[in-house]
Amino acid sequence: MGSNFFSRTRPQQTAVQGQTSLSSADVAVRDQVTGVILAGGRATRMGGVDKGLVPINGRPMIAWVIDALRPQVKDVLINANRSRDRYREFGCAVVDDGDSDFRGPLAGMASGMRAARTPYIVAVPCDSPLIGGVLVERLYAAAVSSGSPVAVAHDGERLQPVFALLARDLLDDLAGYLDDGERKIDRWYARHGCERVDFSDMAEWFANINAPDDKRALEEALTQRGRS
Numbered sequence: 147m148g149s150n151f152f153s154r155t156r157p158q159q160t161a162v163q164g165q166t167s168l169s170s171a172d173v174a175v176r177d178q179v180t181g182v183i184l185a186g187g188r189a190t191r192m193g194g195v196d197k198g199l200v201p202i203n204g205r206p207m208i209a210w211v212i213d214a215l216r217p218q219v220k221d222v223l224i225n226a227n228r229s230r231d232r233y234r235e236f237g238c239a240v241v242d243d244g245d246s247d248f249r250g251p252l253a254g255m256a257s258g259m260r261a262a263r264t265p266y267i268v269a270v271p272c273d274s275p276l277i278g279g280v281l282v283e284r285l286y287a288a289a290v291s292s293g294s295p296v297a298v299a300h301d302g303e304r305l306q307p308v309f310a311l312l313a314r315d316l317l318d319d320l321a322g323y324l325d326d327g328e329r330k331i332d333r334w335y336a337r338h339g340c341e342r343v344d345f346s347d348m349a350e351w352f353a354n355i356n357a358p359d360d361k362r363a364l365e366e367a368l369t370q371r372g373r374s
Contacts, residue, residue, distance in 0.1 A: 175218075175283055176218060176219055176220055177220050178286065179218070179264055179267065179268050180222070180263070180264045180268070181218070181219035181221070181223065182222075182255065182257075182258030182262070182268065183198070183211055183223070183238075184225050184251050184255070184269055184272060185198035185208060185225060185226045185233065185272035186226050186228075186251075196228055196229045197273045198273065199229060200273070202368065203365050206236075207272060207355070208233070208272045209236060210368070211270060211271075211272055214278065214281075215268075215270060218280075218283070219268060221238075222238045223238060223240070223258050224241070224272075225240075225241055226240050226241075241260070241261045242257065243257055249329060250331070251271075252320060252323070254269070255267065255269050255320065256321055256324060259314045259320070262314055265313065265315075266289070266313055266314060267311070267312050268281070268286075268312075269308055269309070269311075271309075271354060274351065274353065275364060276352075276367060277351045278351050281345075282311070284345070285297045285299065285311035286311055295312065295316055296310060296313070296316070296335050297310065297340075297341045298335060298340050298342060298343065299343050299352065300344055301349040302344070302347075316338065319338075350367070
C-alpha cells in the first residue's frame with residue numbers, strides 16, 4: 147500500500163453510504179452477523195510486531211477497527227494467537243486458532259465461526275482502520291440477493307479476500323479444507339460461488355499497514371478525515 151492509495155478518484159457517494167443512523171433494516175442485518183477481527187498472523191513484513199496493537203494517532207489500530215465495526219454487527223470477536231490478554235482489554239471475546247501453526251486468515255475465520263451465535267460472520271483485518279459504516283450492509287445484501295454463502299469486497303482493482311461475509315454453516319467444510327492442509331483463501335471461496343461486491347467508490351477503506359510508510363499514510367488519512 148502506498149500513499150497514492152488514498153488519492154484515488156472517488157465517485158459521488160450514494161444515499162445509503164451517507165446514512166448516519168440505523169434503520170430497522172440495519173438493525174435486522176446487524177442481528178444476523180458477528181464481526182471477527184483477524185489479528186492472528188505473524189506480521190512478518192512488519193518485523194513480527196502485533197499489528198493490531200500498533201498505535202495510530204495515539205490509539206491501538208484495532209481500537210479504530212472495533213469502533214467502525216461494532217455498530218454494524220451483533221457481537222465483535224477478536225481472533226488472536228498472541229497478546230490475547232491485551233486484546234481482551236478492548237471488551238471483546240478473544241478466540242485463537244487452537245494451534246500454533248499460524249495457518250492464515252481462513253483459520254481465523256473458522257475460529258470465529260465456532261464462537262459466533264449468528265447465521266453469518268463478517269471478517270475484517272485488524273490493520274484497516276478506515277473501514278466505513280455500510281461495509282456489513284453491502285456484503286450482506288449481496289449475499290442474500292445472489293444466494294451465495296460467501297460475499298467478498300472488491301475495491302475496483304482487486305479482490306479484498308479478508309473483507310468477507312460468510313455463512314456460519316460453512317464451518318464444517320472450511321474445517322475439513324484446513325485439515326487437508328489447504329490454505330488458499332481464493333480456492334476455498336471459489337468452491338462456494340463467491341460473490342464479489344463492488345466497493346470501488348470506497349477503495350480507501352481497504353488500506354492497511356505492511357510497512358512503516360503505510361503507518362504514516364494511514365495517520366495522515368485519519369487526520370484529514372477528522373479522526374485523530
